[in-house]
Amino acid sequence: MGRIIALDYGTRRTGIAVTDELKIIASGLTTVPTADLLTFLKKYFSDEAVELVLLGEPKQMDNTASQSESSIQEFIKKFSLAFPEMKLERVDERFTSKMAFQSMIDSGLKKKQRQNKALVDEISATIILQSYLYK
Structure with a gap:
């Protein structure tokens, strides 16, 4: 059984989240510079x-x-060229950044921590993954 990985793709950086092997829990993994994304995925x-x-x-x-x-x-x-065998699906990501920011507030992160855009991207990827798992 393989994991499911979710990407919140951005032009500068991409947030990444992953499930456990049983595909029950979605967790933030990291944020990587988008220029390094394919290299990161190849290693992962x-x-x-x-x-x-x-x-x-x-x-x-609209x-x-x-x-x-x-x-x-x-x-x-x-x-698709780098990973021709890997299945890729698109998931609507509307409002994930707003939801990520709100979850940071709800979890008590200080204002300085909430300004960390890489963390927002990672949490957004986690929300994308959760929306897929729990639909």
């Missing part, structure tokens, strides 16, 4: 059994693609 896939990658799909309120969709499509092409 060699170390861990992964059966599915979830990639956030940012949409506008359900149209967001501005970042073109860079995500470029990443998907590169991902």
Whole structure:
């Protein structure tokens, strides 16, 4: 059995979350510079059994693609070439950044900690993964 990994893709950095081997618990893994994402995934896939990658799909309120969709499509092409056997699914990621920020407030993180955008991205990836697991 493999894990499921979720990516909150951004032009600068990408938040990453992963399930346990039984696919019950979603946990934040890390945030990596987007330029290093394929290298990170290559190493992670060699170390861990992964059966599915979830990639956030940012949409506008009217359900149209967001501005970042073109860079995500470029990443998907590169991902498919690098990992042709790996299954990739898109997951609506609307409001995940707002939900991540609110969860930081609710958990009592200080204002300085809440300004850590890498942590927001990691929590957003975790929310994407949870929404997939618990749908």
